[in-house]
Amino acid sequence: MKYIEKLRNSGLRPTKQRLQICEVLFNSEKTFHFTINELDQKIKKQVSDKISLATIYNTVHAFEKKGYLKQIPINSNQTYFDTNISDHHHFYDLKEEKLIDLENADVGPINILKKINGKKIKSVEVLVKLED
Amino acid sequence: MKYIEKLRNSGLRPTKQRLQICEVLFNSEKTFHFTINELDQKIKKQVSDKISLATIYNTVHAFEKKGYLKQIPINSNQTYFDTNISDHHHFYDLKEEKLIDLENADVGPINILKKINGKKIKSVEVLVKLED
DNA sequence: TTACTAGTTTATAATGATTCTAAAAAGGTG
DNA sequence: CACCTTTTTAGAATCATTATAAACTAGTAA
Numbered sequence: 046m047k048y049i050e051k052l053r054n055s056g057l058r059p060t061k062q063r064l065q066i067c068e069v070l071f072n073s074e075k076t077f078h079f080t081i082n083e084l085d086q087k088i089k090k091q092v093s094d095k096i097s098l099a100t101i102y103n104t105v106h107a108f109e110k111k112g113y114l115k116q117i118p119i120n121s122n123q124t125y126f127d128t129n130i131s132d133h134h135h136f137y138d139l140k141e142e143k144l145i146d147l148e149n150a151d152v153g154p155i156n157i158l159k160k161i162n163g164k165k166i167k168s169v170e171v172l173v174k175l176e177d
Numbered sequence: 178m179k180y181i182e183k184l185r186n187s188g189l190r191p192t193k194q195r196l197q198i199c200e201v202l203f204n205s206e207k208t209f210h211f212t213i214n215e216l217d218q219k220i221k222k223q224v225s226d227k228i229s230l231a232t233i234y235n236t237v238h239a240f241e242k243k244g245y246l247k248q249i250p251i252n253s254n255q256t257y258f259d260t261n262i263s264d265h266h267h268f269y270d271l272k273e274e275k276l277i278d279l280e281n282a283d284v285g286p287i288n289i290l291k292k293i294n295g296k297k298i299k300s301v302e303v304l305v306k307l308e309d
Numbered sequence: 310t311t312a313c314t315a316g317t318t319t320a321t322a323a324t325g326a327t328t329c330t331a332a333a334a335a336g337g338t339g
Numbered sequence: 340c341a342c343c344t345t346t347t348t349a350g351a352a353t354c355a356t357t358a359t360a361a362a363c364t365a366g367t368a369a
Contacts, residue, residue, distance in 0.1 A: 058365055060317065061184050082185040083353080097319045102356070120250050122327080123355065136293060151291035157305055159283035161268060171249050172301050173289055175296040190336055192346065213326080229348045234327070254356075255326065 055111045065092045066104050070114070076129035077119065084126075117144065118170055122149060134171035145152045147173060187243045198236050202246070208261035210276045213237060216258075246288065249276065249301055269280035279305060300306045 048067040052059040069091050088096055108114045117125040119137060125156055134152055136145040180199040184191040201223050220228055240246045249257040249267060266284055268277040287301055
């Protein structure tokens, strides 16, 4: 299994559940956005064993902490995650309530001129809201 | 009262509660960020009458819809609002869990090159996460 | 293999922000 | 004042997320 080493190297035990969730998250051609609820549905379809919702929450948070997933800053009652961990941005279609990737190259370079004493910039995220 | 006309012009009846909430939100020197819970506390301190939490929710949403408040896209269990409705961005101090305004001039011009068919850009919001 | 231990999974309960409900109150107009 | 619509309100309902604590499992060392 190709994810065993990846997990071990992060200090995460390669449990059956985590490996199965890896398959669902990282074994697809394209990256994608999801909420926990959507991931739960996807797992139900693709994985024969039942994985408890608590485990899905635990795993997603563990993966996010290790940098294998990114949380997308957006106002929604549910938290959105992204399997695309490259430096990039998002469109948010207000009507469809859907996210669309916006590659770094599609946004001009962003130069933050203001500095905050004693703080480093960890990330710069752009959210472009779309309407009809 | 200076807010009566403002509310009437928006099609909102200038009720006692709305006028009192206007005082708390818009009568201060500086603009500020808040959650509903923080606003509730502020109202308790500054307003003699009790205003129900449901009314605070209703009012904030009404004001947001009319463009007197902005929601700030950020991952938090609570929704953040901003009384600064000018076109601007935010720092988010991850440690302190606090927002800091980032004026448009402090961010280089942002040019979204990618276009989505049939959709217009409604807003472009930048969130800069800060760490120590 | 066989313990042993720390990390994980799980069902379920708890939490907490937000929304809903339906009845009472208040604003606006004639 | 009388009427109608909007608004307020307390409390219930909803729903995503987190906490709990017991059962299970991976890794390790004897």
